[in-house]
Amino acid sequence: MDKGKIEKIIEKYPRDPSSLIQVLIHIQSEIRWLPKEALNMVSQKLDVPMNRIQHIITFYKAFSVVPKGRHEVHVCTGTACHVRGATRVLDAVEERTGIEPGETDQDLKFSLDTVSCVGCCALGPVVVIDGEYHGNMAPAKTEDVLKNYE
Amino acid sequence: MPRINSPAELEEFRKDIISKRDPNKPCIAVCTGTGCLALGAGKVVAALKEEIEKQGLNTEVVDTRETGCPGFCERGPIVVIYPEEICYLQVQPDDAAEIISQTIVSKKVIERLLYVDPSNDETIARESEIPFYKNQMRHLIGNNIKIDPKSIEDYLAVGGYSALVKALIEETPEQVVQLVKDSNLRGRGGAGFPAGIKWGFAAAGKEKKKYVVVNADEGDPGAFMDRALLEGNPFGVLEGLTIGGYAIGASEGYLYVRQEYPLAVENVTLAIKQAEEYGLIGKNILGSGFDFKVTVHRGAGAFVCGEETALLASLEGKPGEPKARPPFPAVKGLFGKPTNINNVETWSNIPLILKNGPEYISSIGTENSKGTKIFSLVGKVTNTGLVEVPMGISLRDIIFKIGGGVPGGKKFKAVQTGGPSGGCIPEEHLDIKVDFDELAKVGAIMGSGGMIVMDEDTCMIDVSKYFLNFLSGESCGKCSPCREGITHMLSIITRISEGKGREGDIEFLEEIAISTKNASLCALGGSAPNPVLSTIRYFRDEYEAHIRDKRCSAFVCKDLIAYHIDPEKCKACMICSRKCPADAIDGAKKQIHVIVQEKCTKCGTCYEVCPSGFGAVTRLSGEPVPAPIPEEERTIVGKSK
């Protein structure tokens, strides 16, 4: 973990406990997870006790305490997608990747998560991979979509 | 760009922008909201630009504009060509060459890209004539296709910031609050509390430090109105927020944007930057003496942060745990100071009130629900997208007239409004006038505007289970009536969906609902029982069928259904046996297929792939699966059986 990088990120925000979540979001998006050392630095610099940080990183689903895979797969399970068969799409993705929501595979290739609504309900069911949106998904299409990711 | 320091300078600048724009110059507007981008709008824009160059045209002759979401999401990518307002639907990059050569150069319309009216099979070229748009009242979302959200000049060209001038220069803060009160605008986030009265509480506070906050958490799954407004017209929201800051006496504003909307975060951050450069946010705005600063905060994936006190806790860097009220945020909010928090759509209405007068809102709608409301019409409906309609329109008009009804020849079953806090409304109430009170009377709520249409293939027990499952993970878990109540309701409904329902389960659900509804700390818990209660109210027979007969007539609950191949109809074509992912179909050419029930995962693939001419695969629920016919009888001899 690059300590300097983390320090630079923390410095971008007001040095106040209220910056905690924004700092963590920034670190998470830069290095794709929250290592303990980073959390210790944040705890120190923003003067926030570790038990509050631990509550926050487990309370909010944006955070990950383990490294994410190279490709983050998000299957939308919002109501509109659910009604259009998102559960079956999720089942197919689970089968193809071998992991369940919240998990990362052993090769650190895919991380799978569900998300409750990305605001593209007309395209449902939707799967977002690395920020790329795949609409009108069906169980049969999952193989073709996933094989494009190395 | 030099800072604009007075209303006069703003008007000069606006005149300058407009004078440089020839209304007759062709402009190709392409929706680049998240939905259309997902369908390839980015590639369409690139292809159009390439073709413009290829065909020897340039920006002197034709403009392209990447705009916000106009709402006809089912038919994206959407392109509208001005000045004629020709609307092309489901445009692909390959269409670019023809659009440039035919429509821009030769002024000819491309028929195959036009909307076809299903009632008479005629094409409609003009955007405003398309029934989907025509039957709406698009005060808020109408501008989206006309402006590039990354351009403050586009916003100024359509009259943006004239409302702020009016507020800062012509009205006192008290007068602005009164105007909002006079409009009778009720909050658009879900609770429907009168905005002007809310503003009044915060404005009355004597504290020097106050805050105004935009709630852009939009957590209800299936609702994306705020996404379209914030992505597509961020300046409209900012202008409303600035006016609010002035009226209430707040010099600082926050936008809390859900993490799942990266484009909205990007666009509003850019908009703030531009507004700051032009002096429309910052110190001494337009020479009025009013200072205002705006910061964007991102959510971190928590539905509960749509609840105002949980949102404020999150802004303070804490877990999103709601707080008991009173005291209300208007008295003691962010960092303990008076805070006014409103939804994106509410803030977007504010410039309209200042610009056009409160009657612009109060003259529309029903007695207690004024103005327009944007709904996200999704699910089993033909024209999925965003619709802006006057309060008081009927559900039937929204779903059938604008929405085009239920596709695939299926029967309408219910419409779910208000997200996880709302309820399901059956056919018998389709003619109610949509407003806050009427929806509450039938056991639903307006909510933020999500409207999910369900058909005969939707199981209402599955719907309840879905919402309870969602809430069990999204509840903050602090208070017991919510945490425990949802856990137990979910457990009971899961049992029911698995065929393990018992007599008394419905009554038990209703009993748990009472303490969860009445004793919870916040509205998440307080409204959590609504989907269950409304489905019991209108679809009790479905609950009873699941419990007593172990029957799911929508064929959704896997443990209650079985797939069976009718030996009379099976032609042994082998399509289903090849496609079956569980290898559960026993059959060969000329040998009638049989589903091995123990292996079957109920995925439904065989049902989908059996040729419609044969229709041999049937779904069973609540009745025993016929035993497979003996092996000797399974051979198909010749052409007759």
Next chain:
Amino acid sequence: MSEIHLQIDGKDVEAEEGMTILDAARSVGINIPTLCHHAELEPYGACRICVVEVDAGGRKGIGAACVRSVEQNMVVNTRTEQIDSIRKILLEQFLAHAPDSEVLLRLAKEYGADKDRFEKQSSFCILCGLCVRYCTEVKKKNAIGFFDRGSTREIKFFPEIAAKECKDCKECFPLCPTSYLQAAYHVTEALAFPSTFSESTSKE
């Protein structure tokens, strides 16, 4: 501090501004049950067993007595059919976690709660949070905290901190209404305390 006049269970009560309904009730001998409340800690309002019916200037509703401030002319009812049935269900839900808790069983008797009504839950923590709040607010050691949310919300010790601080403290132990805390401590000690500490503690 101005005086507030309100009515609780038909009794006229004089209270100070800023007082909670709970404290105002206690001052006239009316006992409202609590589980997550503690005199030394900030009111928490999580267990909701102290809910009462409130009528404040025509606005009727149900609120938690431990966090709701008194208001002029407020009318409060601490025992009604509605309140009693809510408390009964809440107790039954708690008992599904900790059917042997003396504190809960005593209240269960008063409200007719059936400890077997709800499906048994795997954790006997009822998340009253007394331990976490005591460690954070009074001892300021932060050795224990909340994790996660919703139905998976839980309370856990931080092994590195607990290993140093808890041996000589354990002031939170008597606060726990279900003894989950003591069990959680011993499990954490056995499984997760850093090795340098587990040697010294095993000599106890």
